[in-house]
Amino acid sequence: MRKWGWLAIISLISVMVICTILRIEQTALFIFFAAVIAIIPFFISYEQKKPKPRDLMPVVVMSALAVAGRILFAALPNFKPVTAIVIITGMAFGSESGFMTGALSGLVSNLFFGQGPWTPWQMLAWGIIGFVAGILSEKNILVKPWSIFLYGFLASIGFGLFMDTWTILGFVQPLNYKNIISSYLLGVPFNISHAVSTVVFLLPIYKTWLCQLNRIKLKFNLK
Amino acid sequence: MQSLKDYHPIVSFLYFICVLTCSMITRNPIWVLLCLIFAVIYVIQLKGIKYFLFQLLYFFPMLIFIIFMNSYFNSLGLTVLFYLGKGSPVTVENLTYGLISGLALFTILLWFICFNSLLTADEILAIMGKRLPTIGLSLAMIIKFIPDTIKQGREVLLNQKAMLGEQKLTGQQKVKFAARMLTVLLSWSMENSLETADSMLAKGYPAKNRINYSREHFNLGDAGMILTMLLLFIGHLMCAFSGSIKFAYYPFLNWTGLTTNRVLLIISLISLCLILIFPLILDMINWFKWQKILKQEQTMQQQIIDGIIVYE
Known part of the structure; x- marks a missing residue:
């Protein structure tokens, strides 16, 4: 999965860069479908593993918690616990479960809030956040609390930038560095509020949830 | 049409x-x-x-x-x-x-x-379920677990509050309280879901002839x-x-x-x-057909009133 996943991400980024440099008129179309296609290798490799019902459950439960949290906090814009929960899942159950949790929470929460052109981007962004969290914790980088908070903060900012990318690349032409920077800067207040909310959610739960998830993993012999 | x-x-x-x-x-x-x-x-x-x-x-x-x-x-x-x-x-x-x-x-x-x-959501599940059965199943289960989780969360909150009684919490205690509540919720939903998983396995989950809910042919x-x-x-x-x-x-x-x-x-x-x-034409054709049926119905009614058709 990991190889295909990296390949998908790298090809998505290269499609973005090529479309922008060549100033293609159909940039919005191409990178939208590239984002949809980039999710597929992750899904197919998950499907091919044929997980047992028990191994499905962490992804299902964590996504359900994330979506429930997003619904409960829907009144406050950009104050969503999804990123925090996805990061914890990635750390506890590995990068694949992290990706699936992120992607599925994106898809299901939009069944409630309405699908839009943002759906594939959200799925991909949350998926990658979980994926990278899994890899980082495997390499023992996310051990100290401050590193987890820092990752949560940066990941939320990255999420916001990633979400803005489609609008900027697809609908602003010709692009120059002034354009790009000022478009991203307009989103900064939202991104900061999202990042703060992620840290606020991580603060009380990261220690106990990680402990608990590890215990459940041991107790039920989950992969 | x-x-x-x-x-x-x-x-x-x-x-x-x-x-x-x-x-x-x-x-x-x-x-x-x-x-x-x-x-x-x-x-x-x-x-x-x-x-x-x-x-x-x-x-x-x-x-x-x-x-x-x-x-x-x-x-x-x-x-x-x-x-x-x-x-x-x-x-x-x-x-x-x-x-x-x-x-x-x-x-x-x-x-x-x-x-x-x-x-609608069930149609999306039906489309996905055929091609990606595991993910389709996960999606269906997530949708099922969301209201369960919210309901259980309310219950846990009530219980935890009942244990406090009249006691007022300071800032740090509030964070601890929230953490404890979320922890209880997590362990409940995990164990609950794993029981579901076990019963799925016992009923022969990866059976080959399992089909997805789909109303359309x-x-x-x-x-x-x-x-x-x-x-x-x-x-x-x-x-x-x-x-x-x-x-x-x-x-x-x-x-x-x-x-x-x-x-x-x-x-x-x-x-x-x-x-x-395309969709507008389909709707228009439907509308005209419906109008035709309504008209026939009306003439029928009129004829009954006028006594041309007599019901015995």
């Missing part, structure tokens, strides 16, 4: 992909405006005019943003209107480009609103619909990209496609309109 909603979900899904591609494939104003007009009509038909006006309100700031980003930072275009700040000319060309881009984005958002009311009418749509779509793309779709914004507005073959241009415009008007 049925309306688009009553066909197999894959038909509405494909239709949706076609119109989405049509609205994103070009910035030719004629194409964008045609897509926009039909999207607006369809949204109003599905959701009502009030909903549409509300969306318009939401969209307006975004339109301003896109126009600003397109015209402030580049000085392309020959017809200068005025200068914004120091030496950044706002021209007719970059204003038009910004406006058309913004409207294209609005069109896409409107199509997604149609998509949301055309395809794919029949000949659906196949015909898909074929018509794809033919129209591919025909449209071929005609349009033989040259008629080309439109240059810079250095001045110029529909370069006008100089190419007129027949192809007309064919491509007609095919675009046909694709866009």
Whole structure:
């Protein structure tokens, strides 16, 4: 999965860069479908593993918690616990479960809030956040609390930038560095509020949830 | 004939992909405006005019943003209107480009609103369930677990509050309280779900003849619909990209496609309109049929009243 996943991400980024440099008129179309296609290798490799019902459950439960949290906090814009929960899942159950949790929470929460052109981007962004969290914790980088908070903060900012990318690349032409920077800067207040909310959610739960998830993993012999 | 909603979900899904591609494939104003007009009509038909006006309100700031980003930072275009700040000319060309881009984005958002009311959650699950069974199952279970989780969360909160009694919490204690509540919730939902998993296994979960819930059957009418749509779509793309779709914004507005073959241009415009008007035609046919039945019913009633038909 990991190889295909990296390949998908790298090809998505290269499609973005090529479309922008060549100033293609159909940039919005191409990178939208590239984002949809980039999710597929992750899904197919998950499907091919044929997980047992028990191994499905962490992804299902964590996504359900994330979506429930997003619904409960829907009144406050950009104050969503999804990123925090996805990061914890990635750390506890590995990068694949992290990706699936992120992607599925994106898809299901939009069944409630309405699908839009943002759906594939959200799925991909949350998926990658979980994926990278899994890899980082495997390499023992996310051990100290401050590193987890820092990752949560940066990941939320990255999420916001990633979400803005489609609008900027697809609908602003010709692009120059002034354009790009000022478009991203307009989103900064939202991104900061999202990042703060992620840290606020991580603060009380990261220690106990990680402990608990590890215990459940041991107790039920989950992969 | 049925309306688009009553066909197999894959038909509405494909239709949706076609119109989405049509609205994103070009910035030719004629194409964008045609897509926009039909999207607006369809949204109003599905959701009502009030909903549409509300969306318009939401969209307006975004339109301003896109126009600003397109015209402030580049000085392309020959017809200068005025200068914004120091030496950044706002021209007719970059204003038009910004406006058309913004409207294209609005069109896409409107199509997604149609998509949301055309395809319900269970239809999306049915489409996914056949091709990606594990993910389809996970999605169904997530949707089932959300209300469960919220309900259990309320219960846990009540219990935890009951244990506190009259005691007031300080800031740090509140965080601890929230953490404890969430921990209880997590362990409950994990253990609950693992029990579900065990019972699934006991009932033979990975059985080969397991099927997904799906109310629709794919029949000949659906196949015909898909074929018509794809033919129209591919025909449209071929005609349009033989040259008629080309439109240059810079250095001045110029529909370069006008100089190419007129027949192809007309064919491509007609095919675009046909694709866009597709669901409306279906609905119109339905409406007329329904009116006919109503009329027959009325004459029948009249005849009974007049005594031409006598019931024994």
